[in-house]
Amino acid sequence: MPRFPEIAATASTTRGAVYSTVAARLAAHRGETYPLHIGDTWLEPAVGCRMEDLLSAEIEGLHRYAPVAGHPLLVEAICRTVEKRGGPPTGPENILVSAGATGALAAAAAALVDPDDEVLLLAPYWPLIAGIVHQARGRPVPVPVFAGEVDSVPALIAACDARASERTVALYLNTPNNPTGRLLPRPWIEALVAWARSRELWILADEVYEDYVYRGEHTHTRPLAPERTFAAHSFSKAYGMAGNRCGYLLGPADAIADARKIAAHTFYSTPTAAQIAAARVLAGPGEAWIADARRRYAEIGDEAAARLGTRAPAGSTFLFLDVAEHLGPAGLRGLLETCADRGLLIAPGPSFGPYPTHVRICFTSAPPEVVRRGVETLARLLGR
Amino acid sequence: MPRFPEIAATASTTRGAVYSTVAARLAAHRGETYPLHIGDTWLEPAVGCRMEDLLSAEIEGLHRYAPVAGHPLLVEAICRTVEKRGGPPTGPENILVSAGATGALAAAAAALVDPDDEVLLLAPYWPLIAGIVHQARGRPVPVPVFAGEVDSVPALIAACDARASERTVALYLNTPNNPTGRLLPRPWIEALVAWARSRELWILADEVYEDYVYRGEHTHTRPLAPERTFAAHSFSKAYGMAGNRCGYLLGPADAIADARKIAAHTFYSTPTAAQIAAARVLAGPGEAWIADARRRYAEIGDEAAARLGTRAPAGSTFLFLDVAEHLGPAGLRGLLETCADRGLLIAPGPSFGPYPTHVRICFTSAPPEVVRRGVETLARLLGR
Numbered sequence: 020m021p022r023f024p025e026i027a028a029t030a031s032t033t034r035g036a037v038y039s040t041v042a043a044r045l046a047a048h049r050g051e052t053y054p055l056h057i058g059d060t061w062l063e064p065a066v067g068c069r070m071e072d073l074l075s076a077e078i079e080g081l082h083r084y085a086p087v088a089g090h091p092l093l094v095e096a097i098c099r100t101v102e103k104r105g106g107p108p109t110g111p112e113n114i115l116v117s118a119g120a121t122g123a124l125a126a127a128a129a130a131l132v133d134p135d136d137e138v139l140l141l142a143p144y145w146p147l148i149a150g151i152v153h154q155a156r157g158r159p160v161p162v163p164v165f166a167g168e169v170d171s172v173p174a175l176i177a178a179c180d181a182r183a184s185e186r187t188v189a190l191y192l193n194t195p196n197n198p199t200g201r202l203l204p205r206p207w208i209e210a211l212v213a214w215a216r217s218r219e220l221w222i223l224a225d226e227v228y229e230d231y232v233y234r235g236e237h238t239h240t241r242p243l244a245p246e247r248t249f250a251a252h253s254f255s256k257a258y259g260m261a262g263n264r265c266g267y268l269l270g271p272a273d274a275i276a277d278a279r280k281i282a283a284h285t286f287y288s289t290p291t292a293a294q295i296a297a298a299r300v301l302a303g304p305g306e307a308w309i310a311d312a313r314r315r316y317a318e319i320g321d322e323a324a325a326r327l328g329t330r331a332p333a334g335s336t337f338l339f340l341d342v343a344e345h346l347g348p349a350g351l352r353g354l355l356e357t358c359a360d361r362g363l364l365i366a367p368g369p370s371f372g373p374y375p376t377h378v379r380i381c382f383t384s385a386p387p388e389v390v391r392r393g394v395e396t397l398a399r400l401l402g403r
Numbered sequence: 404m405p406r407f408p409e410i411a412a413t414a415s416t417t418r419g420a421v422y423s424t425v426a427a428r429l430a431a432h433r434g435e436t437y438p439l440h441i442g443d444t445w446l447e448p449a450v451g452c453r454m455e456d457l458l459s460a461e462i463e464g465l466h467r468y469a470p471v472a473g474h475p476l477l478v479e480a481i482c483r484t485v486e487k488r489g490g491p492p493t494g495p496e497n498i499l500v501s502a503g504a505t506g507a508l509a510a511a512a513a514a515l516v517d518p519d520d521e522v523l524l525l526a527p528y529w530p531l532i533a534g535i536v537h538q539a540r541g542r543p544v545p546v547p548v549f550a551g552e553v554d555s556v557p558a559l560i561a562a563c564d565a566r567a568s569e570r571t572v573a574l575y576l577n578t579p580n581n582p583t584g585r586l587l588p589r590p591w592i593e594a595l596v597a598w599a600r601s602r603e604l605w606i607l608a609d610e611v612y613e614d615y616v617y618r619g620e621h622t623h624t625r626p627l628a629p630e631r632t633f634a635a636h637s638f639s640k641a642y643g644m645a646g647n648r649c650g651y652l653l654g655p656a657d658a659i660a661d662a663r664k665i666a667a668h669t670f671y672s673t674p675t676a677a678q679i680a681a682a683r684v685l686a687g688p689g690e691a692w693i694a695d696a697r698r699r700y701a702e703i704g705d706e707a708a709a710r711l712g713t714r715a716p717a718g719s720t721f722l723f724l725d726v727a728e729h730l731g732p733a734g735l736r737g738l739l740e741t742c743a744d745r746g747l748l749i750a751p752g753p754s755f756g757p758y759p760t761h762v763r764i765c766f767t768s769a770p771p772e773v774v775r776r777g778v779e780t781l782a783r784l785l786g787r
Binding site: 023026033125131154155156 | 407408410411412413414415417418441443444447448453454455456457458459464465466467468469502503505506509513514515516517518520531534535537538539540572603604605630631643644645646647648655657658661662664665667668669670671672673674675676677
């Protein structure tokens with residue numbers, strides 16, 4: 020019982036800001052900075068879909084509440100988008116528009132997790148998912164997969180089997196993967212779906228980088244198991260609208276009804292202006308914007324990977340490097356501090372699962388020329 | 404354990420959309436509708452603070468993530484605002500900018516409540532607070548106060564004493580009050596603070612209608628107990644920006660640090676455009692906008708109260724009526740349905756606590772001429 024001045028146990032044991040451990044060192048740095056630690060883009064959203072394009076006189080209720088489930092214009096546009104990419108059948112009852120994919124996954128986790136339930140997280144994973152499960156009073160259980168730990172479907176399923184327990188209620192997967200830039204191949208996803216079905220598990224499919232694939236093909240999970248899959252999507256990543264805080268959750272109607280109740284009691288509704296901007300980008304310039312961004316992201320991603328001597332990304336906007344051989348007595352923190360002293364911010368491996376000697380960089384969080392100089396700084400520090 | 408297709412117990416027992424029980428009946432209605440069930444305003448935000456006024460070329464990072472704690476411009480503006488209204492001393496470490504006051508109170512509740520902890524809610528209360536406590540796995544405990552149940556400080560404290568238990572961790576109060584339009588007088592708040600202190604409780608002070616007082620004076624709770632008070636404020640209610648989803652939470656630095664972790668894992672950050680708009684309104688046209696809105700709200704509020712034969716509101720944007728004598732065999736739902744058949748939506752009393760024969764109307768959710776006709780419809784149905 021958190022009597023004043025104590026705080027609830029779940030809150031006080033939640034991880035703090037995962038990216039900011041060395042921000043203080045950066046403050047002392049003079050000169051250019053390279054903020055490669057956060058997943059964002061240097062590109063502005065498409066013309067016609069920016070805040071200045073949203074006119075009060077034209078859009079009724081632009082500054083008023085939207086419905087909890089989502090603005091009807093956007094909900095309709097999402098239905099069409101899902102249909103265009105091949106289904107499954109998706110109506111308004113399958114949709115929750117949310118405060119980014121973070122809001123989507125937080126609502127889904129709160130809907131699925133009772134205290135002490137376990138959620139398997141294919142690792143390395145998007146850093147906030149572990150805290151989201153923790154806040155739902157559940158236990159995140161990493162299953163190391165994407166950093167080369169498994170190389171076949173049987174090994175993948177064996178890894179899941181080894182971590183599953185009687186308390187497991189759901190499996191989380193993130194493809195294209197943040198932080199490794201890898202994709203789950205279709206046969207792997209099919210095997211995971213069959214395995215989840217055999218164990219009566221829910222699936223959380225985080226697909227916010229679905230549009231950023233440079234090699235291979237993205238496989239949507241929900242069409243393979245629409246009865247048990249929550250899929251999280253985002254306008255932040257797809258269309259350069261991270262600050263708008265708009266994403267969406269797709270799932271079975273009954274479960275979405277529960278996720279909507281969670282949403283109503285955490286962020287209430289998604290910003291109306293963000294929803295109008297999202298509906299516009301889906302209806303108009305979105306496809307061309309993505310095609311252009313994808314080309315630019317691939318170019319700088321490949322260049323960064325080559326300079327750092329790592330595999331070119333198949334998707335997403337990240338590279339994940341094992342820097343074990345470059346760590347001194349001060350360990351990973353020492354490296355992060357040395358980077359910060361040179362104006363470079365990178366994300367520490369432990370944020371993504373059991374990766375004490377890895378770091379992640381985002382190659383789209385600043386303009387390519389800035390990323391290039393940041394990558395050069397890192398490459399030299401690593402003697403590459 | 405919510406094995407597929409089951410949902411977590413907390414989610415499935417959370418109340419659904421509290422305002423929409425009779426929306427289907429409304430769909431069959433032809434003619435004008437009167438949406439007096441939701442708290443919103445017909446006014447557009449101040450010129451210069453609308454979406455169309457936010458220019459990508461002028462505002463760096465307009466569509467990119469803001470820090471979890473809040474955009475530095477807005478955080479600074481909030482510090483100045485708190486100082487202007489007399490304190491207590493408030494720095495950035497005391498502030499979490501949030502997805503509306505809903506996001507603020509959800510983060511505060513999640514920070515304070517462990518499973519089965521109890522939170523006293525002075526009732527009638529803002530409807531979402533009960534579900535927010537429930538989602539934090541706590542138990543909301545109504546303390547009927549505002550609808551005439553207590554008429555003195557000793558009676559108030561006795562009511563609190565009667566509902567407190569060993570599991571009580573916090574006291575929630577909402578003044579100016581939604582739904583009754585009443586204010587907690589300063590001596591009442593002083594007594595509540597002393598009582599909370601004596602029992603080592605946290606205080607959640609929901610003050611989103613602080614600027615809308617027509618009779619009497621609003622008392623801020625946090626200056627009386629800054630060490631234990633979370634105060635929730637909102638640009639939605641103050642400045643006609645409900646769709647922007649921007650509010651803020653004030654509190655002790657350590658507790659705010661925990662609330663920020665909750666926020667990062669539910670909505671991540673507050674929309675950047677909304678924060679810029681909020682910073683601008685605080686720095687410029689906000690005061691004049693509020694003065695004008697307050698005058699207009701008071702006018703239609705007084706008129707609505709007179710027509711319905713109830714006490715004129717002291718603050719907020721609501722009237723709360725006991726309609727017991729007008730309920731037939733179909734009870735409150737029957738009345739709500741009859742209203743919906745005439746195009747009128749009102750909110751049911753049980754959303755606000757143990758008020759099975761009350762209804763709430765908002766007198767600012769539509770232009771005054773529309774509210775006037777809606778109120779006339781209700782008055783005739785009630786034979787007033």
